[in-house]
Amino acid sequence: MNSQIKALIIFLVAFLVLFFYAKSSVGVTFAHQLLKKIDLEKYWADTSDTDTLAIEPIEEVVEPDSTPQRFLFVGDSMVEPMAYRFFDICRESGDTMYAVTWYGSTTIGWSGLTLDYYIEEVDPTYVIFCMGSNELSSKNVKAINDNLRKMKAKVGDLPCIFIGPPNTKPDAGLNEEIAKVFGPKSFFDSRHLEMERRNDHLHPTTSGARVWMDKVAEWMNSDSCVHPVVLTVPDCKQSYNIEHIEVMQVKDKGRRPKKPIALPQV
Numbered sequence: 001m002n003s004q005i006k007a008l009i010i011f012l013v014a015f016l017v018l019f020f021y022a023k024s025s026v027g028v029t030f031a032h033q034l035l036k037k038i039d040l041e042k043y044w045a046d047t048s049d050t051d052t053l054a055i056e057p058i059e060e061v062v063e064p065d066s067t068p069q070r071f072l073f074v075g076d077s078m079v080e081p082m083a084y085r086f087f088d089i090c091r092e093s094g095d096t097m098y099a100v101t102w103y104g105s106t107t108i109g110w111s112g113l114t115l116d117y118y119i120e121e122v123d124p125t126y127v128i129f130c131m132g133s134n135e136l137s138s139k140n141v142k143a144i145n146d147n148l149r150k151m152k153a154k155v156g157d158l159p160c161i162f163i164g165p166p167n168t169k170p171d172a173g174l175n176e177e178i179a180k181v182f183g184p185k186s187f188f189d190s191r192h193l194e195m196e197r198r199n200d201h202l203h204p205t206t207s208g209a210r211v212w213m214d215k216v217a218e219w220m221n222s223d224s225c226v227h228p229v230v231l232t233v234p235d236c237k238q239s240y241n242i243e244h245i246e247v248m249q250v251k252d253k254g255r256r257p258k259k260p261i262a263l264p265q266v
Contacts, residue, residue: 064221064228065159072124073099074110075131078165081209082130082216083245084238089217092234097244098122104250106134107147114254115154126229127155132165132174133202141173148181159227163216166190168201185226188216210238 071090073083083099090097100118102109110131119127129151135144152160162182164175168191179187193215196208204212217231248254 061223062226062228064230066230069093069095069229070122070125071095071097071128072118072122072126073097073128073130074115074118075101075129075163076105076133077101077103077203078133078163079130080245080247081204081206082163082213084206084240084242085210085213086217087242087245088234088236088239089213089231091239092232093230095229095231098124099245100248101245102248102252102254104134105131105248107131107144107151109254111147111150111154112254113256115151117255117257119154120257120259124158126227127158127160128163129160130163132171132178133167135174136165136167136169136171138174139172141177144174145177145181148177152181159229161186161188161220161225161227163188164190166193166195166202166204166212168192183226185224188219206238 069090071086073079073086079099079101083097083101086099087097089095098118098121102114110129138144160182162178164178164187165171167175175187175189175191179189190212193212195211196205197203198205214233217233219225220227220229221231222228
């Protein structure tokens, strides 16, 4: 008989002996020691659990919300040119928009009572922030992080996204803090976006703002956004007969709510 066949037979016999010993209720003692058995059922159960844990859950796809929205769109000077285009998108989509552009404002300004005031006045269903261009060189990321957390706390459970500044040069950590606080699917990264800009090489021109806002609307309409909504982008040019937009100057100290507001716990 072939030596390989003999070895295979010996292996099978040994395996069968061990298998039946493990399944039987009889124990064998050798040198006053009971030979240990393998719990086959526990082994297979443990293996099954391990295989189950290895399977990653499938992320649920969120369908865009088609109900009419009341957007509160606030931020620094970048909001004004974008609001012209967003107003037309909202009008085409059956939504309403209230925009506030506060020249020279930063996250610290919008982390105060001014945001409470506009949330109280507008009673929005969706909040959009767009700011950061005045803090690109700030290295005080801890203060920015605190401001962002206060802003998010004031919004509460309302759907909310943050449109980052369109800086073409590296910032000191601002965009990373925005993505960290609001979450990557709530943050639209505008860095190095291809659009026409003014002579300061930062602010968009009218056509540049249209490109920028259309890109944001496309993102908001997809499952890449944490709170997707149905938005219809019109082919027409931007409208300057815009309703519900407020402009605040650099010297303004903000707004105060009419009703007492409890400060959020951060």
